[in-house]
Amino acid sequence: MLKQFSPDKMLNTPFGITAEQLRKMGKTTILTDLDNTLLAWDQLDATDEVINWFTILKEEGIKVMIFSNNNEERVARVAKAINVPYLARAKKPLGANFRWALKEMGATPEETVMIGDQIMTDIFGGNRQKLTTIFVRPVKQTDGMATKLNRMMESIILKRLAKKNQIKWEESL
Ligand SMILES: [Mg+2]
Numbered sequence: 125m126l127k128q129f130s131p132d133k134m135l136n137t138p139f140g141i142t143a144e145q146l147r148k149m150g151k152t153t154i155l156t157d158l159d160n161t162l163l164a165w166d167q168l169d170a171t172d173e174v175i176n177w178f179t180i181l182k183e184e185g186i187k188v189m190i191f192s193n194n195n196e197e198r199v200a201r202v203a204k205a206i207n208v209p210y211l212a213r214a215k216k217p218l219g220a221n222f223r224w225a226l227k228e229m230g231a232t233p234e235e236t237v238m239i240g241d242q243i244m245t246d247i248f249g250g251n252r253q254k255l256t257t258i259f260v261r262p263v264k265q266t267d268g269m270a271t272k273l274n275r276m277m278e279s280i281i282l283k284r285l286a287k288k289n290q291i292k293w294e295e296s297l
Pocket residue numbers: 157158159160161240241242
């Protein structure tokens with residue numbers, strides 16, 4: 125059961141991920157969470173770091189979609205500013221919208237990575253769809269209300285993974 129919740133990789137930040145690393149892994153496509161993955165959950169606008177990272181990935185041929193459980197207003201504001209496709213209210217970890225997103229991006233599960241800061245939504249949801257899952261440290265150490273219960277369950281899972289020595293934070297892929 126623990127396997128369903130185990131990320132394939134754990135990175136301190138997503139911004140070191142490069143197109144070259146992804147291609148070596150056979151990946152063409154990124155689905156990424158927004159809140160506390162790319163931006164602090166209460167930061168309205170994309171930072172230069174986010175804009176630059178997306179710009180370079182896209183230039184180098186990686187397809188990217190912002191895949192967030194937050195509302196349309198929040199997600200559209202960021203996605204439109206950096207000109208990437210997005211889905212708001214994605215209902216992670218449920219599978220239907222993951223499948224919709226892959227279809228939309230023209231990608232298979234094998235060639236897609238899911239990046240996110242939450243085990244219960246991003247990682248569990250991605251694993252169920254057989255995506256490669258990359259867990260990142262949250263940008264900000266606090267969360268919106270909706271996330272608090274998930275964080276409690278997450279901390280139990282992370283402790284179990286740590287016991288099995290399945291936890292290893294890395295700097296890059
Ligand atoms: Mg998040």
